[in-house]
Amino acid sequence: MTPIFKLIxxxxxxxxxxxxxxxPAPYHIYDLKPWQQMTAAGEEFADPQLRKEQxxxxxxxxxxxxxxxQFFPIVGVSRLGLGLRPDLCGRGYGEPFVRxxxxxxxRLKPGNEIDLEVYxxxxxxxxxxxxxxxxxxxxxxxxxxxxxxxxxxxVWSGETGGKH
Numbered sequence: 001m002t003p004i005f006k007l008i009x010x011x012x013x014x015x016x017x018x019x020x021x022x023x024p025a026p027y028h029i030y031d032l033k034p035w036q037q038m039t040a041a042g043e044e045f046a047d048p049q050l051r052k053e054q055x056x057x058x059x060x061x062x063x064x065x066x067x068x069x070q071f072f073p074i075v076g077v078s079r080l081g082l083g084l085r086p087d088l089c090g091r092g093y094g095e096p097f098v099r100x101x102x103x104x105x106x107r108l109k110p111g112n113e114i115d116l117e118v119y120x121x122x123x124x125x126x127x128x129x130x131x132x133x134x135x136x137x138x139x140x141x142x143x144x145x146x147x148x149x150x151x152x153x154x155v156w157s158g159e160t161g162g163k164h
Contacts, residue, residue, distance in 0.1 A: 140153070
């Protein structure tokens with residue numbers, strides 16, 4: 001059965017939960033700092049204003065936190081950042097999760113191009129994004145918190161790359 005996801009306001013308790021998520025290697029690069037460190041530095045969703053303006057929690061039909069989405073404020077582009085709870089990765093939830101976030105991006109900024117970045121080595125995520133209708137449009141290197149990384153920019157084409 002395909003899960004039904006919904007976006008809800010990203011609350012402080014969601015941030016505390018997300019900071020405790022731990023991904024297996026090689027995905028551990030997505031692990032975040034502990035909540036206390038994030039709040040002390042006012043980073044990302046630990047900043048209440050940034051959390052309100054850019055972040056949404058993604059819940060399932062039972063209201064359980066399954067992931068989050070970030071909508072970066074770029075003129076003419078809806079750039080997505082997203083994270084799926086580690087225990088849900090690799091279990092077929094990725095495509096409906098991404099599609100739900102794309103629907104929200106379309107609602108928030110109709111007519112904007114929708115894109116995201118993915119590490120070139122993260123083939124699992126790239127395949128999920130392709131099934132959800134994204135295509136690779138560029139590949140480049142950029143600085144990350146852990147050094148230089150190579151990324152694909154993927155743009156939502158509006159087409160389905162895989163089965164529904």
